[in-house]
Amino acid sequence: MKEADEKPVHRRQFIKAGLHTTAALAIGGLAGMALSKSAPANLVWQIDPDKCIQCERCATNCVLNPSAVKCVHKYAMCGYCDLCGGYHRPGTKNLDTAAESQQCPTGAINRTFIEEPYFQYTIDEKLCIGCGKCVKGCGSFGNGSLFLQVRHDRCVNCNECAIAKSCPADAFVRVPANKPYLFRGGVAGAEPPNPLSGEAS
Amino acid sequence: MKIQSGRKTLATVLVMLVIAATITWLGYHSLTRKPAPTGDNPFEYDIETYRHVPEEMIRYTQIRQIPVNLDKLLALAVAADKRICVSGDNKILQYDADGKIARSFNLTASAQCLAIASNYRLFLGVGNHIEIYDTTGALVKRWPPFDANSFITSLAVTHEAVFAADAGKLIILRYDLNGNLLNKIGEKDTTRDIPGFIIPSPYFDVAVDPDGFIWGANTGRLLLENFTPEGGPRSHWGTSSMRIEGFSGCCNPSHFAILSDGSFVTAEKGLERVKIYDRAGQFIAVVAQPSLFRQGTAGLDLAVDSDDCIYVLDSGARQVRIFQHKNSING
Amino acid sequence: MKKQFIILCFLFALSVEFTFAVEQRFPRPDFESGYVQPEPTSPAARAAAWQYIDIAVLILTLSLSSWLVLQRRSRNLIFTLMLFSLWYFGFHRQGCICPVGSIQNVVAALFDPAYAIPVTVVVFFIVPLIFTLFFGRTFCAAVCPLGALQDAVIVKPQKIPAWLNQVLGLIPYLYLGFAILYAATGAAFLVCRFDPFVGFFRFGFNEGMFIFSIIIILIGMFIARPYCRFLCPYGVLLKWLSMLSKKHATITPNECIQCHLCADSCPFEAIQIPTPDKYPGDTTRTRRQLYLLLALTPLIVLISAWSFSNLSVLLSREHYIVQLAEQIRLEDSGQATSITDASKAFRGAGATTQELYLQAAQVQRQFKTGSWLLGAFIALVFMMKLIYLQFWRRRTDYEPDRANCFSCGRCYAACPKEHERLRELQGVLYSEDI
Numbered sequence: 001m002k003e004a005d006e007k008p009v010h011r012r013q014f015i016k017a018g019l020h021t022t023a024a025l026a027i028g029g030l031a032g033m034a035l036s037k038s039a040p041a042n043l044v045w046q047i048d049p050d051k052c053i054q055c056e057r058c059a060t061n062c063v064l065n066p067s068a069v070k071c072v073h074k075y076a077m078c079g080y081c082d083l084c085g086g087y088h089r090p091g092t093k094n095l096d097t098a099a100e101s102q103q104c105p106t107g108a109i110n111r112t113f114i115e116e117p118y119f120q121y122t123i124d125e126k127l128c129i130g131c132g133k134c135v136k137g138c139g140s141f142g143n144g145s146l147f148l149q150v151r152h153d154r155c156v157n158c159n160e161c162a163i164a165k166s167c168p169a170d171a172f173v174r175v176p177a178n179k180p181y182l183f184r185g186g187v188a189g190a191e192p193p194n195p196l197s198g199e200a201s
Numbered sequence: 202m203k204i205q206s207g208r209k210t211l212a213t214v215l216v217m218l219v220i221a222a223t224i225t226w227l228g229y230h231s232l233t234r235k236p237a238p239t240g241d242n243p244f245e246y247d248i249e250t251y252r253h254v255p256e257e258m259i260r261y262t263q264i265r266q267i268p269v270n271l272d273k274l275l276a277l278a279v280a281a282d283k284r285i286c287v288s289g290d291n292k293i294l295q296y297d298a299d300g301k302i303a304r305s306f307n308l309t310a311s312a313q314c315l316a317i318a319s320n321y322r323l324f325l326g327v328g329n330h331i332e333i334y335d336t337t338g339a340l341v342k343r344w345p346p347f348d349a350n351s352f353i354t355s356l357a358v359t360h361e362a363v364f365a366a367d368a369g370k371l372i373i374l375r376y377d378l379n380g381n382l383l384n385k386i387g388e389k390d391t392t393r394d395i396p397g398f399i400i401p402s403p404y405f406d407v408a409v410d411p412d413g414f415i416w417g418a419n420t421g422r423l424l425l426e427n428f429t430p431e432g433g434p435r436s437h438w439g440t441s442s443m444r445i446e447g448f449s450g451c452c453n454p455s456h457f458a459i460l461s462d463g464s465f466v467t468a469e470k471g472l473e474r475v476k477i478y479d480r481a482g483q484f485i486a487v488v489a490q491p492s493l494f495r496q497g498t499a500g501l502d503l504a505v506d507s508d509d510c511i512y513v514l515d516s517g518a519r520q521v522r523i524f525q526h527k528n529s530i531n532g
Numbered sequence: 533m534k535k536q537f538i539i540l541c542f543l544f545a546l547s548v549e550f551t552f553a554v555e556q557r558f559p560r561p562d563f564e565s566g567y568v569q570p571e572p573t574s575p576a577a578r579a580a581a582w583q584y585i586d587i588a589v590l591i592l593t594l595s596l597s598s599w600l601v602l603q604r605r606s607r608n609l610i611f612t613l614m615l616f617s618l619w620y621f622g623f624h625r626q627g628c629i630c631p632v633g634s635i636q637n638v639v640a641a642l643f644d645p646a647y648a649i650p651v652t653v654v655v656f657f658i659v660p661l662i663f664t665l666f667f668g669r670t671f672c673a674a675v676c677p678l679g680a681l682q683d684a685v686i687v688k689p690q691k692i693p694a695w696l697n698q699v700l701g702l703i704p705y706l707y708l709g710f711a712i713l714y715a716a717t718g719a720a721f722l723v724c725r726f727d728p729f730v731g732f733f734r735f736g737f738n739e740g741m742f743i744f745s746i747i748i749i750l751i752g753m754f755i756a757r758p759y760c761r762f763l764c765p766y767g768v769l770l771k772w773l774s775m776l777s778k779k780h781a782t783i784t785p786n787e788c789i790q791c792h793l794c795a796d797s798c799p800f801e802a803i804q805i806p807t808p809d810k811y812p813g814d815t816t817r818t819r820r821q822l823y824l825l826l827a828l829t830p831l832i833v834l835i836s837a838w839s840f841s842n843l844s845v846l847l848s849r850e851h852y853i854v855q856l857a858e859q860i861r862l863e864d865s866g867q868a869t870s871i872t873d874a875s876k877a878f879r880g881a882g883a884t885t886q887e888l889y890l891q892a893a894q895v896q897r898q899f900k901t902g903s904w905l906l907g908a909f910i911a912l913v914f915m916m917k918l919i920y921l922q923f924w925r926r927r928t929d930y931e932p933d934r935a936n937c938f939s940c941g942r943c944y945a946a947c948p949k950e951h952e953r954l955r956e957l958q959g960v961l962y963s964e965d966i
Contacts, residue, residue: 020776023665027773030638031658037641039648044577053880055873063736075569079401080561081421081451083441085471090248091443115565117399117421122570140248140497141450141471143402153575156626156734159633160721168874169881170852174647177577216687220749371562401561497880 041176045161049147049184051171054132054139058148061163062130068155069130069148069163071108071123077145077185080118085141086134087111087121104134125151144184152180251443251472252491258445260477260486261511261524263493267300268520273311276326277514277521279504280317285521287514288312293323293338296521306338313403314502316356316363318378324363326353331365331380344380354405355456357415362430364415366407371398373407373417375430386432387417395434396422404455404470404500411463420452425465425482438482443472446484458503458511466511468501475501475513475524488524489513583652586625590659590675593617597674598667600941601781605950607941613674614683622677627730629653631660631671632678632766633723635708636715643716660766664773668780672760672770673939678729682757683940685749689756689799697801698917700762701936705913708765713902717895719851723765756799760938771935781932781939784949788929795930797946802936807927822922825915833911840907841900848899857892860885 047058047069058069083095089103097111108127112120123146130148138146164172175182271289278286283298291311295304312325312332322341323334329351333341352369362383363376373386389397398405399421406418414435415428424439439454440447448454454467465478466488473494477485488511494501498517505511511524593613600610621630629637634657641649660671672679692700707723714720724730728745731737737745751758760767774780783794783803795803811818848854852874859875862868864885878888932943944950 016776020665020778023773023776024662027658027661027665031654034638034641034649034654034657035651037647037649038651038654040651042577042580042583042650042652043648051877051881053873053877055877061738063731063734063738065736072572074572076571079421079451081401083423083451085450090251114567115563118561118563118567120567141452151575152577155577157578157628158724158730159628159630159637160724162738165720165725168872169877177580180577181574183572183574216685220685220687220753399561495880 039176041178042157043174044152044157044177044180045150045155045164045172046175046180046182047148047150048171048173048182049144049149051169052132052135052148053169053171054136054148055168056131056133057166057168058163059129059131061166063158063162064154064156066128067130067163068150068152070125070128070151070154071130071132071134071146072149072181072183073121073123074145074147074183074185075120077143078121079143079145080114080120081142082117082119084111084119084121084138086138086146088137090137103137105129105131109134121146147184149181149183152177248443248472251449254445254474254487254490254492258487259490260527261488262527262530263489263522264510264525264530265300265523266520267296267523269294269514271519274514274516274519275311275500275502276314277502277504277512278315278317278323279506279512280321281319281507282321283506284317284321285504285512286315286317286323287521288315288325293325293334300521304338306334308332313353314355314366316358318358319360324356324358326356326365329353329369331356331363331376342380344376347374347382352403354403355407357407357409359409359413364407364409366405366417368400368403368405371400373415373428375415375432384432386415386428386430387419387426388432393434398426399452401452402455402470404452406454406456408457408459410459411461416457416459416465418454418457420455423448423453425454425457425467438478445474445476445487455500456503458505460505460509461507462509466503466505468503468513470499470501473498473501475503475511489522493522494518583650587652587655587659589620590656593620593675594659594663594671597939598663598670601670601673601939602667602779605785605941605944607944610674610941611683614680617675618677618680618684620677621675622681622729622733625733627677627727627733628724629656630677631656632676632764633721633727635766635769636711636721636723639712639715640718644718661769661773664770664777666778668774668777668934668939669770669937670781670939672767673941676760677733678727678764679757679760679938681729681732682749682752682759685752686756686799687753690754691801692755694801697761698921702914702917703762704765704768706910707763708768709906709909711765713847713899713906714850717848717851717898717902719848719895728759757938761800761936774937775934777934780934781937781941783930783932783943784947785953786949788931789949790928790930791948792930793948794943794946797943799942800936800938800940802933802938803943804927804931804933806929807924809926811924813924818922818924822919825919825922829912829915829919832915833908836911837904837907840903840910842903844899844903845896847903848896851895851899853888853895854892857888860888 059067062068087103087109088095088101092101094101099107102109106127106129108124108129110122110124112122114120132148135146135148138144161172173182267285269287269289271287271292271294274287274289276288280286284303285296285300287294287296289311291308293306293308293312293315294302297303308325308327310327312327314326316324318324321336325332325334329346329349331344331353333344335341347367348370350369351367353365354368355366357364361378363378364386365374365376367374372388375383375386377383387395387398389395398417398419401421404418404420408416410416413430415430417426417428418424419426419437422439423441424437426437427435429435443449448467449469450471453469453471455470456468458466460466460477463480464485465482466475467478468475473491473496475488477488479485494515495517498515500514500516502514503511509526513522513524515522593616597610597613600606600613621627629652634653637649637653638657640647660675663670674680711722714722726741726744728741728748731741731745748759790806792805795805849858856874856878859868859872860878863871863875
């Protein structure tokens with residue numbers, strides 16, 4: 001359209017100023033709406049151990065290598081068994097620390113004698129790859145004191161977590177960064193949270 | 202001009218080389234890091250081979266099931282007249298022999314275990330103490346706990362005594378019918394060759410055999426141990442094995458019951474299976490194989506009625522399943 | 533209120549879990565050797581203070597970038613700042629959260645009642661938009677790590693045909709539409725999933741994304757900033773705002789002498805050259821075309837909306853719940869070839885199939901509405917583009933194309949007037965240098 005060029009410039013400027021203001025208001029509105037649904041704390045990914053089915057995807061699907069998911073041991077729930085469903089390969093005869101007796105593919109569980117007849121099992125997180133094999137064994141036969149958790153010294157908190165995307169049990173949840181773990185049997189030394197206190201903001 | 206363009210070409214080549222090197226390195230880094238997804242799960246915790254049971258070993262068949270409308274099923278008992286009591290969700294449900302609900306009443310806390318006396322009074326293990334209810338569901342008596350840390354996981358009632366398995370203190374308590382503690386059974390005592398109970402998870406069952414001797418499940422040692430009512434050690438049996446003749450995992454059998462001929466019915470967690478052993482602990486037959494249960498079902502409480510039918514509390518399917526020997530059906 | 537309710541629900545859910553767990557942890561062995569039970573460690577997440585540092589760095593770099601673009605006019609300094617942003621937001625922060633991806637968080641916050649968006653993410657989404665509304669796309673120039681990575685690998689930029697440039701330029705609208713649909717329905721964060729650069733920042737790719745990333749980088753050596761121009765969904769918003777911005781980077785510091793030297797300096801073909809004095813085409817024909825397009829627009833928008841709504845079932849297959857419901861339906865009707873982990877998990881969790889089907893139907897309804905809107909949006913964008921092309925404005929000077937200019941500052945050095953200004957600044961006569 002050719003006639004546009006001869007029109008007074010101030011009309012165009014007026015329209016532009018109007019649109020500029022509209023855009024500013026739109027941004028403000030969007031920000032307001034988003035902020036009205038905001039949480040003060042940042043959100044991080046975590047595994048709900050009660051939903052986890054130990055499918056192994058945590059070991060292979062994390063963007064990090066090895067995965068940011070590790071096995072955590074809640075000692076207070078452990079039976080300190082001689083024959084540990086998490087430690088020993090199913091059907092093993094020898095309750096010892098030989099490699100062929102262990103089911104952890106990386107040998108990341110340390111078995112130490114405490115006193116007759118109790119043994120302590122400790123996860124070496126440097127070796128743990130988060131496959132969840134021990135979690136399955138412990139959950140099947142034992143008390144479920146082993147479970148998988150996203151370790152926040154490693155997790156880079158992807159906006160779309162690659163493991164969450166592929167988790168078949170929908171066990172990945174976003175939790176506040178100041179309470180970033182969903183341990184079984186409660187967090188170390190902490191009282192169970194009272195639903196009516198805290199987070200009053 | 203020439204020098205400049207030469208320098209530019211050089212820079213271009215250098216940048217391209219750097220990019221190519223980075224890409225090669227990253228490619229190597231990212232493509233060699235993980236096992237290729239083949240469909241096989243290299244980390245599979247595989248107990249499938251142990252879940253399979255040959256058909257000829259299964260000598261029992263399910264004749265009936267009673268759905269139980271509770272969320273968390275905890276314990277089961279069958280009386281002489283075949284009435285059934287189920288505990289769960291702070292409630293007791295009573296069914297008559299046909300499986301119709303006869304009565305239900307509420308408790309202040311969930312009963313972990315229950316037993317029915319010959320006068321049909323209900324003995325309940327509630328946390329660290331025992332409560333007794335009459336047939337209408339009225340509280341008759343609450344016995345004081347043996348210890349604050351007691352945790353009653355199983356009860357057996359005879360004509361003259363009540364035996365309570367205390368998983369908190371790792372002993373079996375023997376009371377008279379008025380709630381007076383007579384003696385402790387199975388306490389660790391090296392002088393009498395009693396190794397003591399090891400109870401890694403909250404399953405610790407007790408039962409009385411037809412001869413009046415006391416059996417307790419030493420789950421941590423995967424044994425059934427036998428005592429006189431006064432606490433004298435008699436014998437024990439049980440082997441640790443994933444195979445059908447043994448007890449699997451760290452702590453089994455989670456529950457057991459004794460048939461009229463003195464043979465045993467045992468239930469395991471981890472590998473959900475119910476089996477029969479003879480009086481000497483020889484494996485005889487399978488009642489229910491793992492495939493009948495939802496994987497991960499723990500706490501298959503057992504009861505036996507006067508016809509030696511076996512009642513299994515299936516907390517996964519939320520029902521009571523009743524099994525009968527195949528021979529007795531045919532005959 | 534809603535937010536508090538969500539938090540309360542969350543805490544309540546936690547407390548229910550705790551009572552359950554307390555029951556499970558019984559009994560604890562009586563140790564006689566004085567053994568003390570250790571507690572599992574719980575390494576803290578990134579400290580909250582870092583969030584505020586990130587916001588401060590974002591605002592600082594945006595301010596600095598705007599100043600460098602509009603006042604200081606130094607390509608070298610812009611490039612230096614760009615490298616800093618590449619390091620900080622890219623390699624140090626490892627990519628997340630970035631304003632490009634934050635679109636989806638904002639959309640999720642608006643549509644998903646259970647999602648409470650962190651304040652940081654809102655700030656990362658909003659602040660670059662505000663800066664663009666006032667100063668043009670200075671965010672793209674030196675703050676965005678994705679842009680920075682591409683800008684750093686431009687080796688031999690080639691011109692591409694104008695029509696192709698226009699056609700490819702429509703892809704970001706499509707991408708934005710799909711990203712919003714999938715984020716609003718809770719199906720996926722597509723922009724993050726197909727981010728070709730975040731893998732470089734973390735040194736971790738999956739196989740498919742690695743190939744895609746490499747292709748983008750290789751293309752980027754010859755076609756400058758391909759992601760920014762032909763994919764970036766955030767760029768769509770920035771384009772709109774940049775067209776309305778109060779100030780914008782100019783090629784010449786004062787007046788244009790129409791020497792044409794700048795036009796070749798832009799690797800993004802974002803410099804508009806002066807037009808003839810008179811409209812070169814047939815005015816009546818153009819006007820007729822315009823009326824035709826305007827008349828056709830509602831019809832085409834409707835057809836497109838309808839077509840997309842027919843695809844809604846297909847599109848909804850990406851959603852977890854729909855996938856699961858489909859699998860369960862196949863298994864229950866005996867048509868499934870194999871059982872998936874997801875269906876095993878679902879059956880183990882104890883929810884009923886009926887509930888699942890209801891949820892899936894709900895998701896599919898959302899997709900139905902969303903697909904209508906998506907179809908309408910895409911058709912509208914195409915038609916607006918066609919309509920816009922019918923308009924003609926006389927231009928006497930070389931000007932940056934406000935929508936597509938990244939304010940990178942490459943053209944400054946091409947302008948003779950700029951050299952004049954610099955010499956004057958240094959008090960040196962322009963002629964001496966020749």
